[in-house]
Amino acid sequence: MKPSWHKYLSLRTPRYTSYPSALYFDDSVNAAQFGEKLKTVDLYQPLSIYVHIPFCRQLCWYCGCNMRVENNYNRALNYVDAVLDEIRIVSRYLGGAGRPVSVHFGGGTPNYLQADDLGRILNTIELELGLTDDARLAIELDPRLIREGDFPRLAALGFTRMSLGVQDLDPDVQKAINRIQSFELIENCVSAMRKSGINDVAFDILYGLPKQTPKNFAATIEKVIALGPDRLSVFGYAHLPSALPRQRMINNQDLPCESMRRDLADLADEALVSAGYVRIGFDHYAKPDNPLAIAVREKRLRRNFQGFTDDIAKASIGVGASAISFINGLYAQNEKDIRSYCSAVNSQRLPAVRGVVRSTRDEVVADAISQLLCEFKTDLSAIFTHCAPHETERITLGLNAMEEDGLICRHGTTLIINDDAHSLCRAVAAAFDPYIYAEKPLARAV
């Protein structure tokens, strides 16, 4: 990486899985507003459903998720009952409108729940919201919690995509993050998934973890490639101990420096591309025949809460504590606290407590950022029509500097990120994101 690009690496930019980012959600959105928005869903509007299961058996020290270590399964069963109730409440507002085309279980650890309890949630979604026959079901799995016979049971429930939290296979790294799981365990999981007919196996990998070195991370990537997942996410670990006290268990001295982080990401990228994987956006990879890679070729790739996706639904309903919904321009996030979430639902209330309504300008910036992150190219003309002159000047100055540094090139209002700078696309997006460049949030002004 060119030395003049290092300053862009140190920028803390949103992941842009929503726009505006959840950092800008506030209590101006409440349950009543969300309820009204649910009533605007069209009869056959495609919906994607996200179900948050916030329980884990053990704490991984790097974790940034909304989760709780829970040793009492009965408490998890109470939570499942609340999720079922929330689905029924949402269903009343929808009044038969909307058609779920995908369901994604995330966490926490969805397979903390036994397959029968996951099945109860799916059955309720089917009964209350009406899953389409070809709806795609995906689930995130902790390999350490897989029980005998789980994969055939999950496959029988209709899950076709399973995502394993692999992170790193080196024993020293695993010890430093408090997540011990052997290569053999992952290998057995993949083999059992294949035997159950799962042909969309995804791995999550993290770089920037304590004790990672180019040598041990290269070995991890080599083993990962040998296991042949159909798609991978390679995320950078964000160390934010002041916001996430659990990360204080990680020794700062063990963390790779910024330039080594880049080396780790680069070596994973080179190894995966050499092995035949296709780059998907800036941090996903897929085999050429995987639906994600096909979506890239057909220019259907999109960005949503799960990262890069080929999901056709633009509207999504999140159920469970902290889950986020996006319906026709409105983001609504549920109570994060599990007890408060259950109490709201037990009182037959929608548990949404915060969010944001997108302005016209937000819509325009969101489209430009999504296109930039998915295709590394976008047109800024619509953005400039929503900018005050001083903002246009500010954006232009920022982009001029990026062009001089060799990150981007421009043809009129079309902005293209150069091939070797794709990993910096979020920094480029931040140059025209008013929530980032403005001293005060500007997006509400238009």
Ligand code: SF4
């Ligand atoms: S299993 Fe996942 S959600 Fe649970 S603590 Fe570990 S990283 Fe966090």
